[in-house]
Amino acid sequence: MSEEKLKGLKDEAVGKVKETEGKLTDDKVRKTQGKARKKAADLKEDIEQGAEKLKEKFEKDDENK
Structure with a gap:
């Protein structure tokens, strides 16, 4: 786990x-x-997931070249 x-x-x-x-x-x-802190944690998780998907996409594109 990161x-x-x-x-x-x-x-x-x-x-x-x-x-x-x-x-x-x-x-x-x-x-x-408390609500704000929970929401911030959710947003951070969403951003991290998006970044991971982009990283995977670029790695896949690099493999196809």
Whole structure:
């Protein structure tokens, strides 16, 4: 598992904890921070997957030359 993937999983977990903490304490700011952190982790994962697909595409194109 890549280091970036691990960071993304950590960010998602921290986001979940913050969101849950915000719900339990009725802290809207903390809840929103948690949601934002989870969303950022999701976006990072999407970007990483896109980058990996591009890398594979270029490698495949290079093999065909």
